[in-house]
Amino acid sequence: MGLGRGDLSGGESMSMSTSTSTSESSLPRRFPLAAQPEIMRAAEKDDQYASFVYDACRDAFRHLFGTRVAVAYQRETKLLGQMLYYVLTTGSGQQTLGEEYCDITQVAGPYGIPPNPARRALFIVYQTAVPYIAERISSRVVSRGIVLADSQSDEPYNNDAPGSSHVQSSTVTNLPPSSTSGVSVSLTRLKQKFNGLWLYAVQRWPTVLPIAREFLQLVLRANLMFFYFEGLYYHISKRAAGIRYVFIGKPSNQRPRYQIIGVFLLIQLCVIAAERL
Structure with missing residues (x-):
């Protein structure tokens, strides 16, 4: 008894469906990129949880060493709290609490694999x-510049003091003969050059600091503009480490984008550049 054409076609369709399902299961699953609202909400949550860790570290530091020492080392305590939060989450290869809340995870590289320890460590250091x-x-x-300015303002009174020139000349003429060797002279010149550069930097820093802060603000705005356009790197630390986000939650059609805010930031940067020019 032979098989009919219907049985053959049914068997072929079953084999084709089986091969199709196996080929689909063998393909890696592609997750969509995270949207701007999800990344921003995760960053806001991470800042809140990091502040909780900082508060716990500050309270522990105050109970151990007292209030005065805790206030004096407030910046170091904040650094410790932030590093503890990111080392225990990102450093160990886990999601942060903000990323887990928004169903996003970190990826890196062209293939979208989890970032390696070097990238995670680089992000923590930058952050x-x-x-x-x-x-x-x-x-x-x-x-240091304030102390230098005060010392320079007191120099005219010190130079007018009697015997000051005599003391300086005696110290110069009474140098030991060993200080005139080639190695000591070269070290002395190098030290003088370093001190000169340091004093020049200290003197110029009050005028350079506003420019440096304004430049940093422009860099932050430019990074935020690119984030609103492409939706990849909300922090400069993640851009430097090459870490972006993908969405691993339930698919939804309502995932807005914020390109229009990027356009407004671009216009603002153009206006600022035109004012500077």
Whole structure:
């Protein structure tokens, strides 16, 4: 007894459907890119949870060392809280609480794989340590400039003091013969050049600081403009580390984009550039 054409066609259709399903299951699942509202909401949640960790660190620091020490090291405590939050989440390869709340996850590279430890560490350093170091260097230079200005204002009175020139000439003429060697002279010149550059930077920093802050604001606005256009990097730290987001939640048709805000920011940057020119 032979098989009919209907049975053959049914068997062929079953085999084709089976092969199609297996081929579809073997293909990797493609997640859509996260939308701007999801990334911004996740960043806002992360800032809130990081502030909670900072408050806990500040309270513990105050109970251990007292209120005065806690206030003196307030910046360091904030840095510790932020680093703890991002090291325990992003550093360990897990979602942050904000990312988990918005159903987004970090990816990197052209294939959309999770970021490697080097990228995660680079993001944590850019997000937490770099702003702290820049702020500390700026405050240190400003305080040094104030001390230098005060010392320069007192120099005319010190130069008019009797015997000052005699002391300086005696210190110069009474140098030991060993200081005239080639190595010591070269080290002395190098130190003088370094001190000269440092003094020049300290003196010029009060005039450079407003320009540097304005330039930083322009960079932040430009990064935000590109984010509203392309929807990839909300923070400069993530742009530097090459970390973007994909949406892993339930698919929805209502996922708005904010390109119009990018247009407004572009117009604002053009107006600012025209004013500067």
